[in-house]
Amino acid sequence: xxxxxxxxxxxxxxxxxxxxxxxxxxxxxxxxxxxxxxxxxxxxxxxxxxxxxxxxxxxxxxxxxxxxxxxxxxxxxxxxxxxxxxxxxxxxxxxxxxxxxxxxxxxxxxxxxxxxxxxxxxxxxxxxxxxxxxxxxxxxxxxxxxxxxxxxxxxxxxxxxxxxxxxxxxxxxxxxxxxxxxxxxxxxxxxxxxxxxxxxxxxxxxxxxxxxxxxxxxxxxxxxxxxxxxxxxxxxxxxxxxxxxxxxxxx
Amino acid sequence: xxxxxxxxxxxxxxxxxxxxxxxxxxxxxxxxxxxxxxxxxxxxxxxxxxxxxxxxxxxxxxxxxxxxxxxxxxxxxxxxxxxxxxxxxxxxxxxxxxxxxxxxxxxxxxxxxxxxxxxxxxxxxxxxxxxxxxxxxxxxxxxxxxxxxxxxxxxxxxxxxxxxxxxxxxxxxxxxxxxxxxxxxxxxxxxxxxxxxxxxxxxxxxxxxxxxxxxxxxxxxxxxxxxxxxxxxxxxxxxxxxxxxxxxxxxxxxxxxxxxxxxxxxxxxxxxxxxxxxxxxxxxxxxxxxxxxxxxxxxxxxxxxxxxxx
Numbered sequence: 001x002x003x004x005x006x007x008x009x010x011x012x013x014x015x016x017x018x019x020x021x022x023x024x025x026x027x028x029x030x031x032x033x034x035x036x037x038x039x040x041x042x043x044x045x046x047x048x049x050x051x052x053x054x055x056x057x058x059x060x061x062x063x064x065x066x067x068x069x070x071x072x073x074x075x076x077x078x079x080x081x082x083x084x085x086x087x088x089x090x091x092x093x094x095x096x097x098x099x100x101x102x103x104x105x106x107x108x109x110x111x112x113x114x115x116x117x118x119x120x121x122x123x124x125x126x127x128x129x130x131x132x133x134x135x136x137x138x139x140x141x142x143x144x145x146x147x148x149x150x151x152x153x154x155x156x157x158x159x160x161x162x163x164x165x166x167x168x169x170x171x172x173x174x175x176x177x178x179x180x181x182x183x184x185x186x187x188x189x190x191x192x193x194x195x196x197x198x199x200x201x202x203x204x205x206x207x208x209x210x211x212x213x214x215x216x217x218x219x220x221x222x223x224x225x226x227x228x229x230x231x232x233x234x235x236x237x238x239x240x241x242x243x244x245x246x247x248x249x250x251x
Numbered sequence: 252x253x254x255x256x257x258x259x260x261x262x263x264x265x266x267x268x269x270x271x272x273x274x275x276x277x278x279x280x281x282x283x284x285x286x287x288x289x290x291x292x293x294x295x296x297x298x299x300x301x302x303x304x305x306x307x308x309x310x311x312x313x314x315x316x317x318x319x320x321x322x323x324x325x326x327x328x329x330x331x332x333x334x335x336x337x338x339x340x341x342x343x344x345x346x347x348x349x350x351x352x353x354x355x356x357x358x359x360x361x362x363x364x365x366x367x368x369x370x371x372x373x374x375x376x377x378x379x380x381x382x383x384x385x386x387x388x389x390x391x392x393x394x395x396x397x398x399x400x401x402x403x404x405x406x407x408x409x410x411x412x413x414x415x416x417x418x419x420x421x422x423x424x425x426x427x428x429x430x431x432x433x434x435x436x437x438x439x440x441x442x443x444x445x446x447x448x449x450x451x452x453x454x455x456x457x458x459x460x461x462x463x464x465x466x467x468x469x470x471x472x473x474x475x476x477x478x479x480x481x482x483x484x485x486x487x488x489x490x491x492x493x494x495x496x497x498x499x500x501x502x503x504x505x506x507x508x509x510x511x512x513x514x515x516x517x518x519x520x521x522x523x524x525x526x527x528x529x530x531x532x533x534x535x536x537x538x539x540x541x542x543x544x545x546x547x548x549x550x551x552x553x554x555x556x557x558x559x560x561x
Contacts, residue, residue: 002362002365002366002367003362003363003364003365005362006359006361006362006363007362007363009359009362010359010362013350013351014350017350018350081348084346084347084348084349085342085344085346086346086347086348088312088340088342088346089346089348089359089360089363089405090363091311091312092310092311092312092335092338092340093335093360093363093364094331094332094333094335094336094363094364094365095363096332246314250311250312250313250314251273251307251312251313251314
């Protein structure tokens with residue numbers, strides 16, 4: 001247990017020591033999105049009845065920040081350790097695959113939720129939020145962060161260089177989060193793209209998260225919870241398997 | 252059974268028929284080796300011989316393609332927690348975590364091994380490696396030599412019974428070498444098993460009780476250092492000759508080409524041969540105007556073994 005706690009603490013300290021870059025900067029980015037998009041679009045769009053666009057947008061932006069930062073934390077930490085060679089400090093001690101998995105993913109969850117909280121607090125000053133059911137908010141926030149932390153771990157295990165992880169982030173994570181209905185309701189899409197959106201697990205994370213705020217969503221939150229939980233189990237199984245076999249870590 | 256030493260204790264490290272392939276490259280081809288507890292053991296070989304591969308496998312950083320590896324009786328695969336707890340490794344590469352200070356680094360490493368309140372021992376290590384003054388310095392701010400000391404310290408935080416040092420003195424100044432060997436020597440006297448790879452053969456000869464030489468992934472020599480050096484006995488005699496050229500009977504002993512100034516280097520298998528050499532020279536009418544002798548050392552043995560084994 002101490003080994004796990006130490007690795008978790010180290011991973012949290014790692015981003016906390018550069019908190020301006022790892023937490024403050026993504027909060028600023030999200031707030032800029034909110035200001036620009038709400039200025040440009042709020043007059044034209046009403047997604048849910050009784051919910052103005054800026055209020056609709058806030059949970060999406062919070063979730064997007066949670067997801068992207070959870071991914072960034074695990075992946076960049078791991079790739080950085082690989083490139084600089086200090087990953088040996090984690091590989092030499094008697095840490096089990098489960099401990100390594102748990103520590104990296106939980107640290108990613110902490111960073112994701114911290115950034116999400118930051119975005120939420122700042123945006124709440126701009127548009128006072130609704131809290132339909134906070135437990136759903138918490139559940140989807142946690143699960144989404146854990147999934148992306150796990151995907152960051154997988155990406156970090158796979159990648160051997162920074163540009164490989166950037167590719168993973170730019171061609172997979174970014175499109176998947178952007179197309180998850182952060183800025184719009186998928187029901188405004190043509191049928192084909194609506195169907196495609198339903199194949200994207202990120203959509204259920206955002207949709208379920210948003211349900212927690214408004215009590216309204218594109219699909220039932222129970223369905224979303226199920227799909228999101230299954231996604232987490234799936235990616236966690238892949239990550240654990242990778243750690244157990246030592247793929248790209250213990251040659 | 253091969254899994255206990257003569258003293259009835261499990262070997263510190265036991266390798267059986269260990270092979271390692273990277274694609275088509277065979278880095279290790281059936282290495283079997285037993286290192287007893289309390290030994291100061293040298294692992295020598297040219298670059299690419301497989302030393303670092305072997306250490307990586309012992310440390311669990313790499314996995315053997317076949318064969319078994321045990322540290323203090325614990326299989327590095329099935330019983331990896333106990334095996335890794337028993338082992339401290341100083342890696343060859345100068346790696347560090349730029350986010351932390353020296354003390355933070357050592358506390359984190361202690362934590363990985365399940366140790367919470369380790370500051371007394373950390374202080375002792377810092378003291379012995381002359382790092383106390385740098386305890387609160389960030390790793391980034393340290394010189395190469397200081398970073399190397401921290402790597403040694405990290406390998407020792409959990410007081411492992413077996414300590415592996417992979418070229419710890421490469422590019423390191425005299426002061427650190429002396430500091431390091433003093434401390435490592437003390438640990439060895441206290442019962443820790445030390446395994447060392449180095450390119451400095453004098454260092455290996457002075458420190459190691461037993462030596463294995465690796466070439467192209469195979470053990471080509473394994474013996475007590477004294478016996479290894481003694482096995483080739485003799486040495487080299489440097490002469491300055493006047494008069495006729497070197498007699499044909501002595502040509503096979505010649506090291507390199509004879510020089511025009513009459514200086515030659517002759518190899519002797521045993522010092523008892525010296526008298527015979529001098530007699531041949533005398534009979535040929537050569538006069539010896541200068542004579543110097545040099546005993547065989549580990550470097551000579553190493554070079555001979557490496558050129559013989561193929």
